[in-house]
Amino acid sequence: MSTIAEWAHALMSPSPVALIVGILLVLSIPLFLHSFVFRASGLTTLPSILLIGPSGSGKTSLLTLFERGTSAAQTHTSQAPISAECHLPVGTLASSDRYRSVNDPTNLRHKKFLLVDTPGHGKLRHHALASITNPQNLKGIIFVVDAATLSAGDEGLRHTADYLHDILLVLQKRTESKNKAVKALKEIPILIAANKGDLFTALPASLVKSSLEMEISKVRSSRSKGLLDSGIGMEDEGDRDEWLGEVGSTEFRFKQMEEFDVVVEVSGGNVAGG
Amino acid sequence: MLDTFEILTTSGVVLWSKSYSAISPAIINSLITNVFIEERTLPGAGIADDISAANNPPYKYDQHTLKWTTVKELGLIFVAVYRSLLHLSWIDKLVDNIKTIFVDLYGDQLKKPHTTIVECHFDEYFDQQVRELEKTALNQDTRVAEASALEEAPISVSANLRDEPPPLPGILSRGQSKNTFKDLTSNESTPIATPDTSRPSTPASHILTGKGGPGGKGSRRARKAANTPSAYASSGEESQRKGRPKSSGPKKGRKWDAEGMADEDSDTPLDYSTPADGVNLGDDEGKGRPGNVEGVDHATWGSKTGKGQFVLKDLDDQVNSILATAGAKKESSTASTGIVGSSINAIGGLFRNVVGGKTLTKEDLDKAMKGMEDHLLRKNVAREAAIRLCEGVERELIGVKTGNFESVQARIQTAMEASLQKILTPTSSLDLLREIDAVTSPSALSLKKKRPYVISIVGVNGVGKSTNLSKICFFLLQNKYKVLVVACDTFRSGAVEQLAVHVRNLKELSAREGGEVELYQKGYGKDAANVAKDSVSFAAQEGFDVVLIDTAGRRHNDQRLMSSLDKFAKFANPDKILMVGEALVGTDSVAQARNFNTAFGAGRSLDGFIISKCDTVGDMVGTLVSMVHATNVPVLFVGVGQHYSDLRNLSVKWAVQKLLSSNQ
Ligand SMILES: Nc1nc2c(ncn2[C@@H]2O[C@H](COP(=O)(O)OP(=O)(O)OP(=O)(O)O)[C@@H](O)[C@H]2O)c(=O)[nH]1
Ligand SMILES: [Mg+2]
Numbered sequence: 047m048s049t050i051a052e053w054a055h056a057l058m059s060p061s062p063v064a065l066i067v068g069i070l071l072v073l074s075i076p077l078f079l080h081s082f083v084f085r086a087s088g089l090t091t092l093p094s095i096l097l098i099g100p101s102g103s104g105k106t107s108l109l110t111l112f113e114r115g116t117s118a119a120q121t122h123t124s125q126a127p128i129s130a131e132c133h134l135p136v137g138t139l140a141s142s143d144r145y146r147s148v149n150d151p152t153n154l155r156h157k158k159f160l161l162v163d164t165p166g167h168g169k170l171r172h173h174a175l176a177s178i179t180n181p182q183n184l185k186g187i188i189f190v191v192d193a194a195t196l197s198a199g200d201e202g203l204r205h206t207a208d209y210l211h212d213i214l215l216v217l218q219k220r221t222e223s224k225n226k227a228v229k230a231l232k233e234i235p236i237l238i239a240a241n242k243g244d245l246f247t248a249l250p251a252s253l254v255k256s257s258l259e260m261e262i263s264k265v266r267s268s269r270s271k272g273l274l275d276s277g278i279g280m281e282d283e284g285d286r287d288e289w290l291g292e293v294g295s296t297e298f299r300f301k302q303m304e305e306f307d308v309v310v311e312v313s314g315g316n317v318a319g320g
Numbered sequence: 321m322l323d324t325f326e327i328l329t330t331s332g333v334v335l336w337s338k339s340y341s342a343i344s345p346a347i348i349n350s351l352i353t354n355v356f357i358e359e360r361t362l363p364g365a366g367i368a369d370d371i372s373a374a375n376n377p378p379y380k381y382d383q384h385t386l387k388w389t390t391v392k393e394l395g396l397i398f399v400a401v402y403r404s405l406l407h408l409s410w411i412d413k414l415v416d417n418i419k420t421i422f423v424d425l426y427g428d429q430l431k432k433p434h435t436t437i438v439e440c441h442f443d444e445y446f447d448q449q450v451r452e453l454e455k456t457a458l459n460q461d462t463r464v465a466e467a468s469a470l471e472e473a474p475i476s477v478s479a480n481l482r483d484e485p486p487p488l489p490g491i492l493s494r495g496q497s498k499n500t501f502k503d504l505t506s507n508e509s510t511p512i513a514t515p516d517t518s519r520p521s522t523p524a525s526h527i528l529t530g531k532g533g534p535g536g537k538g539s540r541r542a543r544k545a546a547n548t549p550s551a552y553a554s555s556g557e558e559s560q561r562k563g564r565p566k567s568s569g570p571k572k573g574r575k576w577d578a579e580g581m582a583d584e585d586s587d588t589p590l591d592y593s594t595p596a597d598g599v600n601l602g603d604d605e606g607k608g609r610p611g612n613v614e615g616v617d618h619a620t621w622g623s624k625t626g627k628g629q630f631v632l633k634d635l636d637d638q639v640n641s642i643l644a645t646a647g648a649k650k651e652s653s654t655a656s657t658g659i660v661g662s663s664i665n666a667i668g669g670l671f672r673n674v675v676g677g678k679t680l681t682k683e684d685l686d687k688a689m690k691g692m693e694d695h696l697l698r699k700n701v702a703r704e705a706a707i708r709l710c711e712g713v714e715r716e717l718i719g720v721k722t723g724n725f726e727s728v729q730a731r732i733q734t735a736m737e738a739s740l741q742k743i744l745t746p747t748s749s750l751d752l753l754r755e756i757d758a759v760t761s762p763s764a765l766s767l768k769k770k771r772p773y774v775i776s777i778v779g780v781n782g783v784g785k786s787t788n789l790s791k792i793c794f795f796l797l798q799n800k801y802k803v804l805v806v807a808c809d810t811f812r813s814g815a816v817e818q819l820a821v822h823v824r825n826l827k828e829l830s831a832r833e834g835g836e837v838e839l840y841q842k843g844y845g846k847d848a849a850n851v852a853k854d855s856v857s858f859a860a861q862e863g864f865d866v867v868l869i870d871t872a873g874r875r876h877n878d879q880r881l882m883s884s885l886d887k888f889a890k891f892a893n894p895d896k897i898l899m900v901g902e903a904l905v906g907t908d909s910v911a912q913a914r915n916f917n918t919a920f921g922a923g924r925s926l927d928g929f930i931i932s933k934c935d936t937v938g939d940m941v942g943t944l945v946s947m948v949h950a951t952n953v954p955v956l957f958v959g960v961g962q963h964y965s966d967l968r969n970l971s972v973k974w975a976v977q978k979l980l981s982s983n984q
Binding site: 078106109110114119120121122123127128129130131160163167169170172199204205208264265269271272273276277 | 326328329330331332333334337345348352353356357358433434435436437741745746747748749751752753754757758762763764768795798799934957958960969970971973974975977
């Protein structure tokens with residue numbers, strides 16, 4: 047009996063602390079609900095272009111060049127991704143503007159987009175993968191390579207092909223993904239930017255393309271012959287059906303990716319120097 | 321003298337830099353990869369915040385020494401690069417001061433999203449700091465070495481110096497003084513009178529701002545003194561502000577607004593005050609200071625600044641007040657906030673614990689980290705590795721805000737997951753087959769000669785070296801390589817026969833697959849290094865693709881046997897040296913991995929681990945982490961059973977999941 051009375055007493059005269067906590071709770075729940083519900087709906091972000099590539103290929107340099115317009119900043123190895131707001135030059139037609147009238151005044155405005163740089167170091171590539179598997183208005187990918195390290199038998203060629211193979215494979219398998227945003231990625235253009243064309247040893251774009259294709263063929267076949275993963279029993283990793291491009295083909299060609307709505311293009315250039 | 325000072329972001333963009341002599345970008349890149357990304361020095365060091373440059377281990381690379389500090393919140397890195405030969409006692413102070421000033425001036429700009437551009441006109445501030453710190457260092461040095469070199473001093477210098485002992489001109493190298501001179505003349509191109517009267521600068525005072533140089537080398541006192549200025553600079557500045565409230569008031573107002581910055585930059589550094597004024601000024605400042613020894617010291621130094629005349633007083637004041645406020649802030653943050661404040665904080669903390677948005681402090685983390693550490697220990701992670709992992713995570717999390725509806729526990733869990741993933745992920749992909757192909761059938765263009773690919777296996781006794789060698793062999797045979805198995809265990813009786821049995825089995829198994837395998841053995845008692853060397857040339861003659869060398873098991877603390885590995889590595893020159901470690905091993909794993917990793921002499925280390933018997937430990941795969949953690953060498957394969965086919969590539973995801981799962 048007395049305990050009930052005590053209980054009632056305690057309930058009726060709460061300590062100030064409990065009171066404050068209670069009031070705070072009541073006030074904040076709607077706020078949290080709001081932020082929770084509306085965060086999920088997703089703000090409309092600017093269209094974004096992703097920069098991917100092995101370390102030292104010139105991604106960050108390219109980003110700063112686009113942002114500054116005149117010349118690239120000095121850079122070092124990146125540890126964290128960064129995005130920068132860039133503009134297309136006035137008068138450039140984005141493909142989303144195909145149906146606009148030529149006289150549409152919006153054509154005269156700068157088109158803004160986000161350029162997203164990712165670190166290329168082997169231990170930090172999860173940033174790049176996350177940007178693909180969890181895309182924010184992703185419109186295209188620029189895969190930057192250092193054209194001066196792609197000659198046959200070079201370490202650089204092997205590492206570049208490895209990385210490119212993995213990225214293409216993720217894109218190829220995007221339809222199997224559980225993430226709706228990934229599935230919604232319809233066409234993904236990939237530009238392979240053969241950077242550092244100013245250097246003496248740099249390969250021209252056509253050679254970059256063929257040597258990458260050749261090396262990816264090797265990656266593909268050696269991956270298929272490799273050992274099983276130790277995680278083979280795990281649910282979402284089961285299938286070993288990881289053949290990039292056309293099944294049964296001996297040579298990999300970037301054209302084979304078109305079947306998966308991934309259009310690959312190679313072009314040469316240089317960010318710095320001359 | 322300093323070679324280069326750079327301020328860069330974690331995303332790799334250099335925000336500001338000053339180069340006295342050009343250095344290769346590879347130097348700073350190697351700091352970033354080794355210290356920050358691969359954490360070769362100490363895990364978590366790269367992300368630790370607010371540690372003074374003096375507490376971060378200096379990084380040495382190719383005759384250069386790098387001193388650095390970071391600001392985690394803004395993702396900034398401050399690096400000073402200088403020749404290792406030089407002893408620059410003031411460099412730590414410089415890095416710290418520059419950090420404070422830069423963050424104070426441009427912190428707001430740095431928080432803007434979607435841009436890499438920071439408008440900064442930082443040169444003057446930097447020059448001012450270098451001048452000032454060098455001067456203090458020089459002061460200390462001269463007092464130490466005051467006896468010598470008087471006769472060499474130019475007359476004007478000693479005249480200007482009043483009661484200060486002269487600097488040692490002999491110390492100044494030509495290049496150094498030229499450097500200063502260049503800076504000065506560039507300043508002179510924009511002479512604008514300051515509120516103080518102007519006067520011509522004399523060449524003597526150029527020299528006065530010269531370097532401490534190697535004079536400080538080896539002098540304990542100088543080094544010690546250079547570490548103290550924090551105390552006396554800030555106390556001095558404070559009294560200075562008290563002494564002249566009128567002059568510092570309006571200036572202070574000016575320096576905080578962003579627009580004002582540009583103005584200040586245009587009326588650059590020339591204080592052309594007359595000598596007389598300079599002296600007066602100095603005296604005034606001297607009066608404002610407390611009369612203890614340090615105060616006097618500071619007064620003379622101040623008067624010299626008066627005559628130093630390259631520094632705009634405004635800039636000095638501004639920098640000093642920034643440094644002083646930063647110092648004060650640090651002190652006040654350690655003071656308690658009173659009972660009311662703390663109890664409100666406590667409630668807020670509890671509340672935030674549930675709903676997230678809490679800024680983590682060491683106290684919040686301590687208990688949860690202890691739990692994480694115990695968890696890792698239960699997973700058979702060696703204590704040393706577990707502690708360092710937790711320390712790394714803790715340092716990363718202090719000062720971080722938890723997300724919405726995220727508990728501290730969950731935050732630690734995610735941070736640990738990321739940390740484990742980073743450790744276990746190899747720096748470059750480990751595709752053994754392709755590496756073998758590159759060596760055994762090199763591209764026609766690359767001018768390399770075809771040769772066999774050599775793999776050797778090392779490890780302590782009884783961990784399963786021969787078994788795992790056979791598994792690798794089986795894998796290679798399946799891929800139709802021609803393999804030579806070499807018995808280099810010329811020590812333990814029965815070892816050669818054991819290997820012979822394996823090879824016979826493998827021959828049978830691979831007969832229909834198309835691979836080819838032979839045993840190379842020279843019996844017992846021979847020198848293993850020689851046997852290995854002979855076997856490699858034999859394999860080259862006979863056209864083998866891969867040579868697999870089995871070595872004698874040895875205790876990692878057996879000095880004699882371990883030292884023979886050095887010769888072995890030189891003679892056999894393997895493409896890959898793999899160490900087999902047992903998943904069961906526990907605490908010993910760290911020492912094992914470390915000793916084997918360093919046993920092959922300078923410039924050679926392990927290339928990978930094979931962790932055997934993973935099937936017997938269930939979730940307790942901590943050995944993986946311990947070994948990789950101790951050496952930064954990746955795990956190439958894991959053994960998961962008794963059959964030849966029970967060899968797997970390591971899936972990082974799998975390992976991390978096992979390590980963090982809590983079903984026990
Ligand atoms: N010669 C030449 N050098 C270039 C060119 N583009 C970039 N570089 C240099 O290449 C180096 C690496 O460039 P970064 O942009 O930092 O490389 P990254 O791709 O961002 O590398 P991570 O951040 O490590 O992934 C820098 O020193 C650049 O100056 C170019 O077109 N020509
Ligand atoms: Mg980068």
